[in-house]
Amino acid sequence: MNRSDLLVEVSDLDYAVDGRSIFQGLNLQAERGRITAIMGPSGTGKTTLLRLLMGAIHPQRGSIRFFGQDVVHLARGPLYALRRRVGMLFQNGALLTDLSVFENVAFPLREHLRLPEPLLRRLVLMKLQAVGLRGAAEMMPFSLSGGMARRVALARAIVMDPEVIIYDEPFVGLDPISMGVIVRLIQSLNQTLGITTLVVSHDVQEINAIAHQTYLLSEGAVVAAGTPDALRTAAAPVVNQFMNGLPDGPVPFHYPAPDYHRQLLQEGW
Amino acid sequence: MLSRWPAGALLKLGAVTLFLLRIFAQCLPALRYRREVVQQIYNAGARSLIIVMLCGLFIGMVLGLQGYDLLQRFGSESSLGVVAALGLIKELGPVVTALLFAGRAGTSLTSEIGLMRATDQLTAMEMMAVDPVRRVVAPRFIGGIIAVPLLTAIFSCIGIFGAQLVGVGLMGVESGSFWSQMQGSVQLSDVNEGLIKSICFGVACSLMAVYEGFHAEPTAAGVGLATTRTVVSSAVLTLVIDYMLTAAFL
Ligand SMILES: Nc1ncnc2c1ncn2[C@@H]1O[C@H](COP(=O)(O)OP(=O)(O)OP(=O)(O)O)[C@@H](O)[C@H]1O
């Protein structure tokens, strides 16, 4: 693998917030033109990792290279230039509540390009059609269902035809039909346009179907990495537990807490 | 809270000043959003119009009563027009309008921006390489500083009308001397003083409103607190600046 093929290169990353360590010595790479999946139990810091990658927060130690640039020490100007090349789907959608669905999707276009109105309209309607919501163009975000809002956010993430798309949990709240459509959309954007894709998700099957490379995060570091096939057959108990959804294993289901029985008894009446 | 008062206040003053510089840097680029700026002038100005007019009328009427009562003791009730006009143009107009603006428009600016903060909309813009200070904050700031001087002018005019209503209509001051003394005594420099004050108050109140909203804690209670802080700090700042400007003009 050539170094210039690496679009994202995270090395030796330490990050702590409020004195609680989220990452210790994280290493991760994403190759140009491929789909890289990031999986891991809830609360391991997948969203935090994406925020680090976009330069929204800074790590205590380690380096993050994105497009070959050192994100951690980038000034606002170059950082914004970098972000323009990236489309991002937020975990909560984060639609602009004062703008209609159409204007939400048109937002990045209006901000960054000066397109004639008919062309802009056509571009936006094409993206809305791709997520099946062309008919909802004039609706306001508060009147959308959760799944619809996420599909609008998806249309907005891809509207600039970015070189890289980052999806934070794209399948949450989708019915099986939309799920199938969105999975195929992510895959075809990658295959036909060669868009480098980073996808955070818990949906093992969907990810296995499309990812070229998967990272499994747990407790602040990568515990397993490889192709979906390699991970499926991996013997490590962490991997086995996560891929098969078992409650018992090395990954705790509970957020760190004092002993259950003792806490209940102490707080008694 | 009180123990760390001086340090905390200084820190906040610094933070607000830095934010002001950041807004200034984005004001020119923000003029690109012409519709947005016009919309914000409407939001800040037109929606405060009724309350500003109502308060202006009643303050003018009170001024007419009190002024008449005071002046007739010296037998100079014909100067009522001068007293009312100078009081309104130089002092009451700019100050009361700024306080009303902070309560009516400033609070809604803060809660609007604070809610955008709490729902990650500002972060989303940053991730789309759109500076929220340019897209959201600057147009609202510009709208505020355009609206406040206009509102102040309306307030003062209606106030003078109210003073005339009571003084001439009710108390029987002679209409001719009311207006002619006013015309003779009120100088352009008095009007300028009021204008400069109202511009400064507009900057201060709009700045506090957008600052508190932008830095609100991203929770329901946080946005509520920020709204309260907007009113308090706008009022304090307005009165402090008022004293300093008045001292400077004398
Ligand atoms: N602003 C913050 N202050 C304090 N702790 C935070 C903050 N943001 C995130 N965390 C903590 O960081 C950890 C990782 O959060 P993150 O949102 O990245 O998890 P995640 O892997 O995306 O989880 P999920 O799959 O549920 O979305 C969590 O334990 C959370 O409590």
Ligand SMILES: [Mg+2]
């Ligand atoms: Mg997350």
